[in-house]
Amino acid sequence: MSNVFSFATLRGLVDKWITEGRHVAGPRLVNDRLLYGWLESAGQLTLDGETRPRNSIKEFLFPRHEKLYGYKLGRKRVELTEVAPLEDEQIVIAARPCDAALGPILDHVFNWDYADATYNRRRELTTIVTLACQSFDAQCFCTSVGSGPDDPRGSDVMLHALDEGILEIRCLTEKGRRLFAGQTEPSDLKSDVNGGPEISFDLDKVGEFLESGFEDSQWPELARRCLGCGACAYTCPTCHCFDIVDEGAGGQGERARNWDACQFGMFTLHAAGHNPRSQQAQRQRQRIYHKFRIYPQKFGTLLCTGCGNCTRNCPVGLGVRPLLSAISRKTQPNDES
Amino acid sequence: MIATLRDTCRQLLRDGKVDVVIGYGQDPVGQAFSLSDSTQAKCLGNDRDGPVFPVFIQRPEDVEQLVWNDRCHANLTVYLKRPEIRALGRPAIVVKGCDQRALVVLEKESQLDRSQIYVIGMACDGMCRPKCETCDVHEPRGADVIIGKSASNMTAISADQRYATINAFLARSSSERLAYWRQELARCVKCYACRQVCPMCYCPRCIVDKNRPQVISTSATLKGNFAWHITRAFHLAARCVGCEECTRVCPMGIDLRLLNLSLAQAAEENFAFRAGDDPQAEPVVGSYALQDKESFIQ
Amino acid sequence: MSETESFEPKIIAYVCNWCTYLGADLAGTNRLEYPANVRIVRLPCTGRIDFNLIIKAFEMGGDAVLISGCHPGDCHYTAGNYHARRRWMLFRQLLEAVGIETERVQFTWISAAEGKKWQKVVEELTEKTRTLGPYVGYREVCEANG
Numbered sequence: 194m195s196n197v198f199s200f201a202t203l204r205g206l207v208d209k210w211i212t213e214g215r216h217v218a219g220p221r222l223v224n225d226r227l228l229y230g231w232l233e234s235a236g237q238l239t240l241d242g243e244t245r246p247r248n249s250i251k252e253f254l255f256p257r258h259e260k261l262y263g264y265k266l267g268r269k270r271v272e273l274t275e276v277a278p279l280e281d282e283q284i285v286i287a288a289r290p291c292d293a294a295l296g297p298i299l300d301h302v303f304n305w306d307y308a309d310a311t312y313n314r315r316r317e318l319t320t321i322v323t324l325a326c327q328s329f330d331a332q333c334f335c336t337s338v339g340s341g342p343d344d345p346r347g348s349d350v351m352l353h354a355l356d357e358g359i360l361e362i363r364c365l366t367e368k369g370r371r372l373f374a375g376q377t378e379p380s381d382l383k384s385d386v387n388g389g390p391e392i393s394f395d396l397d398k399v400g401e402f403l404e405s406g407f408e409d410s411q412w413p414e415l416a417r418r419c420l421g422c423g424a425c426a427y428t429c430p431t432c433h434c435f436d437i438v439d440e441g442a443g444g445q446g447e448r449a450r451n452w453d454a455c456q457f458g459m460f461t462l463h464a465a466g467h468n469p470r471s472q473q474a475q476r477q478r479q480r481i482y483h484k485f486r487i488y489p490q491k492f493g494t495l496l497c498t499g500c501g502n503c504t505r506n507c508p509v510g511l512g513v514r515p516l517l518s519a520i521s522r523k524t525q526p527n528d529e530s
Numbered sequence: 531m532i533a534t535l536r537d538t539c540r541q542l543l544r545d546g547k548v549d550v551v552i553g554y555g556q557d558p559v560g561q562a563f564s565l566s567d568s569t570q571a572k573c574l575g576n577d578r579d580g581p582v583f584p585v586f587i588q589r590p591e592d593v594e595q596l597v598w599n600d601r602c603h604a605n606l607t608v609y610l611k612r613p614e615i616r617a618l619g620r621p622a623i624v625v626k627g628c629d630q631r632a633l634v635v636l637e638k639e640s641q642l643d644r645s646q647i648y649v650i651g652m653a654c655d656g657m658c659r660p661k662c663e664t665c666d667v668h669e670p671r672g673a674d675v676i677i678g679k680s681a682s683n684m685t686a687i688s689a690d691q692r693y694a695t696i697n698a699f700l701a702r703s704s705s706e707r708l709a710y711w712r713q714e715l716a717r718c719v720k721c722y723a724c725r726q727v728c729p730m731c732y733c734p735r736c737i738v739d740k741n742r743p744q745v746i747s748t749s750a751t752l753k754g755n756f757a758w759h760i761t762r763a764f765h766l767a768a769r770c771v772g773c774e775e776c777t778r779v780c781p782m783g784i785d786l787r788l789l790n791l792s793l794a795q796a797a798e799e800n801f802a803f804r805a806g807d808d809p810q811a812e813p814v815v816g817s818y819a820l821q822d823k824e825s826f827i828q
Numbered sequence: 829m830s831e832t833e834s835f836e837p838k839i840i841a842y843v844c845n846w847c848t849y850l851g852a853d854l855a856g857t858n859r860l861e862y863p864a865n866v867r868i869v870r871l872p873c874t875g876r877i878d879f880n881l882i883i884k885a886f887e888m889g890g891d892a893v894l895i896s897g898c899h900p901g902d903c904h905y906t907a908g909n910y911h912a913r914r915r916w917m918l919f920r921q922l923l924e925a926v927g928i929e930t931e932r933v934q935f936t937w938i939s940a941a942e943g944k945k946w947q948k949v950v951e952e953l954t955e956k957t958r959t960l961g962p963y964v965g966y967r968e969v970c971e972a973n974g
Contacts, residue, residue, distance in 0.1 A: 711926055792922060796918050
């Protein structure tokens with residue numbers, strides 16, 4: 194027995210939520226490209242087309258720009274203005290499993306030595322409705338990092354597309370149940386889950402290499418074509434580095450937090466002028482180490498969901514999968530190179 | 531063509547004429563990720579056999595990695611300014627006609643010594659990009675060797691054809707144009723892929739990375755995004771060669787070409803100048819003529 | 829006080845020190861009255877004017893921008909205004925493409941002896957901007973939450 198409802202019903206619900214003042218986000222077709230964005234109406238919601246949007250749902254839990262507080266320099270003291278706490282509910286429709294998983298993964302770092310108030314508030318206020326994947330493209334590698342096309346991690350609701358505009362729905366949390374209460378019908382139909390992409394690299398081999406391969410000569414060669422932009426980091430569901438800036442003029446302004454990327458040349462530039470990661474190879478190496486060794490050692494989970502956005506958006510086709518495939522191939526037994 | 535390219539490069543490396551060949555490579559099918567035939571059927575997208583990416587060949591036997599097909603989009607001239615690549619030694623570089631233009635601009639701006647680079651021009655009949663529709667350099671100029679012959683009709687393209695897109699855009703009202711950019715630039719996340727992929731963006735410290743004082747907001751807000759893209763477009767005035775890499779690589783699908791096209795048109799209309807055309811022509815910005823028009827000045 | 833009734837345009841004038849600034853000063857010594865809407869920013873030469881200054885003026889609430897310097901051939905630094913002239917021509921095209929109202933950006937040559945011209949230019953630009961109204965377009969963009 195399963196529960197189902199139609200895509201038309203989903204659209205109707207989305208419009209209803211929008212008119213109720215909730216913020217609803219989902220995949221939209223923009224200039225022929227699938228991108229997550231806030232929906233102004235359910236008509237914008239696109240469930241088919243490309244395998245997954247080019248960006249991630251990270252934006253809705255950890256926005257690219259977030260005001261922390263305002264400041265005004267007075268004669269004798271600085272006046273601070275607080276930012277009003279968030280109140281509005283958010284719903285993300287048709288996230289992919291490789292996006293939804295970012296919640297449980299990033300919860301660790303955002304509550305490690307400091308409880309990040311705005312991140313946690315957004316997590317509380319957001320319901321994530323995930324659409325399980327029926328297909329994959331050449332960049333997907335969720336199965337290589339212990340995930341898969343119907344991985345429920347981080348999802349409040351899982352949807353599976355059946356035939357003829359019908360969706361099977363599984364509410365996994367109280368938040369999810371509240372959202373869809375009374376909207377579904379029981380059915381005998383059940384979805385048939387596609388196994389996902391074949392494994393691209395051996396995670397154990399990668400772990401072994403990272404253990405001893407920090408100074409390996411492969412890094413400069415692998416990273417040579419990297420141009421040092423932030424496309425991988427900014428479209429990645431789990432990259433979370435940020436920069437704090439004060440922006441204003443005339444003695445007043447705001448302090449804000451903006452996304453930052455470890456691939457930028459100035460990311461580790463010290464005020465004294467020294468840069469411990471002055472070479473692109475060092476920066477690429479660090480990204481892999483952070484995602485596949487440092488974060489798992491600290492928090493018990495990889496900092497990667499296998500979504501493939503890094504490679505999809507990389508101007509030169511780098512990214513986690515090509516890098517780890519190359520490393521994994523070179524450390525195979527019977528390897529002659 | 532690919533055989534000739536590989537032979538040429540093999541010979542150049544064997545003879546020690548160059549230390550590195552900068553060209554295009556691609557992971558062979560099945561190596562990028564092993565997909566069996568049955569699962570390939572469930573695989574969407576045209577990157578089935580992996581994207582084409584830049585390669586740096588240093589050994590003659592590695593030239594087999596070089597490929598040439600209709601997805602060789604990258605403008606490889608961007609690598610000639612990167613210190614890690616310069617450290618590899620004298621380069622040979624594979625260029626399309628549009629890429630070669632960047633070499634002309636870079637040389638004029640004293641960023642490279644043309645005599646130290648071996649330029650391999652590839653005859654190109656298009657990479658399925660908008661720029662290809664108005665291309666007039668199917669066979670690159672100024673190359674040390676040209677491989678292949680173009681099958682395209684080589685009639686001259688008029689300025690009207692070249693700027694048809696920007697003219698159509700400028701025909702809209704100014705409030706429509708502002709509304710367009712307001713909508714498009716809202717998606718910009720300040721990843722700077724547009725900047726990093728551009729051969730002409732070679733400032734060691736970009737103006738947006740300066741904060742004493744901070745002229746351009748680094749935040750990915752509309753204010754910051756407008757300031758950034760206007761600044762970058764203007765810094766590329768009459769220097770942008772129209773390789774359209776910035777537009778191709780933008781993760782958020784913003785049509786950045788339009789801003790650069792508007793300035794390219796202004797340069798051609800007012801100064802009869804097209805960046806990268808004539809190695810002898812004086813760059814537009816940085817020089818002046820006593821007869822420059824000033825009808826807009828009171 | 830409704831904005832349309834008593835809208836006072838804010839005009840930012842980037843002027844060169846050697847010609848236009850002295851011209852404005854001459855207007856003062858000759859007791860020529862000109863609207864107080866203009867805020868003068870003095871620079872050594874029009875060649876120093878970065879187009880970002882124009883964008884900043886609009887970002888920070890300006891309704892019009894005036895840029896003025898020495899006549900061609902009279903630049904105190906010989907060729908600064910020639911360089912500026914080229915840049916302005918290109919920058920106007922970019923402003924057009926972005927959709928910023930170029931009627932609100934005015935370029936002039938005003939020499940140190942042209943106090944009267946300064947008065948006339950400022951009066952005309954102020955009236956023109958008053959008719960155009962406050963420049964809401966770009967400021968709205970800047971104040972919008974991205």
